Amino acid sequence: MPKIRINDELEINYEENGSGRPIVFVHGVWMSGRYFHKQLQALGQNHHSIALDLRGHGHSSHTEDGHTMATYAEDLHAFLKIKGLSGVVLAGWSMGCMVLWDYFKKFGDENVAAAIFVDQSPSDFKWPDWDFGLFDLPTLVHLMSEVQTGREKVYRDFIPMLFKRPPPAEEVEWMVAENMRIPAAIASAVLFDQTMQDYRADLAKVTVPTLVIAGGMKDKMLPTESVKYVHENIPGSQFSVYEESNHCPFLEEAERFNREVDAFVGAL
Secondary structure, X not given: OOEEEOOOOOEEEEEEEOOOOEEEEEOOOOOOHHHHHHHHHHHOOOOEEEEEOOOOOOOOOOOOOOOOHHHHHHHHHHHHHHHOOOOEEEEEEOHXXXXXXXXXXXXXXXXXXXXXXXXXXXXXXXXXXXXXXOEOHHHHHHHHHHHHHHHXXXXXXXXXXXXXXXXXXXXXXXXXHHHHOXXXXXXXXXXXXXXXXXXXXXXHHOOOOEEEEEEOOOOOOOOHHHHHHHHHHOOOOEEEEEOOOOOOHHHHOHHHHHHHHHHHHHOO
């Protein structure tokens, strides 16, 4: 698998397929670019499809520091520049959306033609004026402790919660294996930084054509209304709800997802 060296300590692992306009997929917390294997193949037929591993994740360098949304955004910016990519469509899923929002905060639309945000709310914390958060402080502290003392069980419990229907056992196994690549200390650190972010005031900084995608199953892990908030606060954005999906519409309804992304990118 190819890697790009960002600096003396950091190499970013990535996979790519196809040619044309670049679509760069940015994964969620504890995950890796492998989660986008169905997009690399299908969207690589008409576009240059790229999936990277953020620092500390997957096969990228497990650096001791830098596990914040802001640093991940800087890494992404460096990756695009070193690889010589422009007119890019940035596609974030879950925490990957937060990385993109930090990108737009820091760099505006530099090198970016459009954005896709997949099933993420502006904040995962239960602020006094935000009812859609996943965590209060005691819950977050407990989960961080569990990651330190038994992260494989955490992942085995967590992964089925991402889907409307449990994935086949062999798929769960490779997902757990990918998640286990991230060291426990990094897993706790990035979970904390992600959870304490609040991007509600930053959504309007996304000024490029935007597609927001939400899973739409009833009683899903992340309320659909919280993702709709993203759409409502990015002017001119498009919004699609995937009724047969929980948190992973790009895997759960891959054919529809790939068709919609292909059409969105093709219309730019």
